[in-house]
Amino acid sequence: MAQPRVIIIGAGPSGVRCAETLVAAGLRPTVIDENRRDGGQIYRRQPDNFTRPYAKLYGTEAASAQALHDSFDALCGKSGGKIDYLPETLAWNIFDGHVHVVCNQRARSLPYDALVICSGATDRLMPVKGWQYAGTYSLGASQIALKAQACAIGRQVVFMGTGPLLYLVAAQYVKAGAAVAAVLDTSPLMRRVAALPKLLARPKVLYNGLALVMGLKRAGVPVLTGITPIEIKGSPETGVQGVVFHDARGRTQTLECDAVGMGYHLRPETQLADLARCAFRFDHETRQWLPETGEDGRTSVPGVYLAGDGMRVLGADAAEIGGKLAAMAVLKDFKYNVPEDQLRRLRAEQAGMERFRQGLAQAFPWPAEQAAQLPDDAIVCRCEAITAGELRHVVCDMGAREANRAKAFSRVGMGRCQGRYCGHAGAEVIAHAAGVPVETVGRLRGQAPVKPLAIAVRPDTE
Amino acid sequence: MNQRFVRLAETNRPRVRIFIDGRVADALAGDTLMVAILNNARELRESEFGDGKRAGFCLMGACQDCWVWTAAGTRLRACTTVVEEGMQIITRQPEATWPNLA
Numbered sequence: 001m002a003q004p005r006v007i008i009i010g011a012g013p014s015g016v017r018c019a020e021t022l023v024a025a026g027l028r029p030t031v032i033d034e035n036r037r038d039g040g041q042i043y044r045r046q047p048d049n050f051t052r053p054y055a056k057l058y059g060t061e062a063a064s065a066q067a068l069h070d071s072f073d074a075l076c077g078k079s080g081g082k083i084d085y086l087p088e089t090l091a092w093n094i095f096d097g098h099v100h101v102v103c104n105q106r107a108r109s110l111p112y113d114a115l116v117i118c119s120g121a122t123d124r125l126m127p128v129k130g131w132q133y134a135g136t137y138s139l140g141a142s143q144i145a146l147k148a149q150a151c152a153i154g155r156q157v158v159f160m161g162t163g164p165l166l167y168l169v170a171a172q173y174v175k176a177g178a179a180v181a182a183v184l185d186t187s188p189l190m191r192r193v194a195a196l197p198k199l200l201a202r203p204k205v206l207y208n209g210l211a212l213v214m215g216l217k218r219a220g221v222p223v224l225t226g227i228t229p230i231e232i233k234g235s236p237e238t239g240v241q242g243v244v245f246h247d248a249r250g251r252t253q254t255l256e257c258d259a260v261g262m263g264y265h266l267r268p269e270t271q272l273a274d275l276a277r278c279a280f281r282f283d284h285e286t287r288q289w290l291p292e293t294g295e296d297g298r299t300s301v302p303g304v305y306l307a308g309d310g311m312r313v314l315g316a317d318a319a320e321i322g323g324k325l326a327a328m329a330v331l332k333d334f335k336y337n338v339p340e341d342q343l344r345r346l347r348a349e350q351a352g353m354e355r356f357r358q359g360l361a362q363a364f365p366w367p368a369e370q371a372a373q374l375p376d377d378a379i380v381c382r383c384e385a386i387t388a389g390e391l392r393h394v395v396c397d398m399g400a401r402e403a404n405r406a407k408a409f410s411r412v413g414m415g416r417c418q419g420r421y422c423g424h425a426g427a428e429v430i431a432h433a434a435g436v437p438v439e440t441v442g443r444l445r446g447q448a449p450v451k452p453l454a455i456a457v458r459p460d461t462e
Numbered sequence: 463m464n465q466r467f468v469r470l471a472e473t474n475r476p477r478v479r480i481f482i483d484g485r486v487a488d489a490l491a492g493d494t495l496m497v498a499i500l501n502n503a504r505e506l507r508e509s510e511f512g513d514g515k516r517a518g519f520c521l522m523g524a525c526q527d528c529w530v531w532t533a534a535g536t537r538l539r540a541c542t543t544v545v546e547e548g549m550q551i552i553t554r555q556p557e558a559t560w561p562n563l564a
Contacts, residue, residue, distance in 0.1 A: 049476075134506075150472035
């Protein structure tokens, strides 16, 4: 049998390690990546003419970042390389055993025998009144501005939400000399204490996290836990002017700022897995639908595999392991020899990562109750400025108790972002308005193209 | 203050000149178009749904909130476009806008 044609989507930690493992077994995978350069989001590379060293860019993760970049450079090689790398290429559909891509307005479809989707994650967002104002960014965005462009998102920045990224980005801003007005965490401190046994699965990571919080406090940045966001104050013309929230004791507080970095942990990018017809299941712990995966990233569809945060958000170290595991699953399924001892070791390491993930989910819960409390005039869909009241109207007055039906009636989830930033919160608003459990609301179906395409795209006839 | 973003480092790069709605603006080689504009202005565009100015949201090509246009009418996603000398950028959507029927 000829070598299987393996396509990897994504050149972040999981995609790179997946490619490397396949190359080591003698295969030549194709790596498709939307970015200009490898590294994904967490190990995003700065432009060539930037000079900050790794230690400055990636902090405690500098060695991991450099190792990943070096591995990828070695795969690309100076002459020819060991993979077929397609950067700045959008995989916009999976259909009939082909990945449909577009690069520089040229469309192609690439056949595969095995497809490993390493699509990563984006910020998980809970709307708050006023979040449409200019100057509100996701936490991921705040970090990219700094890491890839050496900029802060504003002169006075409030970071609000929950999850490890909240503290990491705030600490990186302080270190880079930006003014951080406050860190506002919706998770109560007690949740973190209760999660400690699970978080101890990765003591070094836990220690680094605690050091970040200590560093913020030492730098004089107010760090408040157990808060409830009320409103981002501002105006349609000038953007963000401040944040109003309730502190842990229920007192209303107002902070002035010109930028807000916001996020509630991350959500996997699962549209391509959906288009490949992978089965999904509801994850009660994090209140979201995730692709069903077996051991090592096999999905319900033969020949389709998942790895990294695009499967389940476990972070960069686990994504590297997941990429290797998915590659080994591909190799096994195509009758290549796989070193069983290495496989066992990687699975054991991944089990520790999973335990830590459960600890994070416990420590930094998705604040579902906020969706229920959103005032009717708060915008849920930033893309098309659709309010919570409009969404509740289609649930209560038009009987739309299912996510896709409510989308059709209200357009929440139909705009430019295709539900990436409103989908989870929208489901919570629908569930509360209808008085049903959120899992019965279902999930927004992935639609091709997964990102907007120009009408002028032409087939590549080469 | 007439800019939204703040440069914290890497300012020793060659200057690049662009035009934002006809006004000349300085950027640095290696800037994304979004960073170039937001170091000269407080917004990227006007929401076509009447809720005010927008300045992007995700910076990773996922939300599509940062669309701007060239003078020739090409739509660009500002967060993933690298700035080029002489770019003519328009922050007002050239097509017809949606009527607000509410």
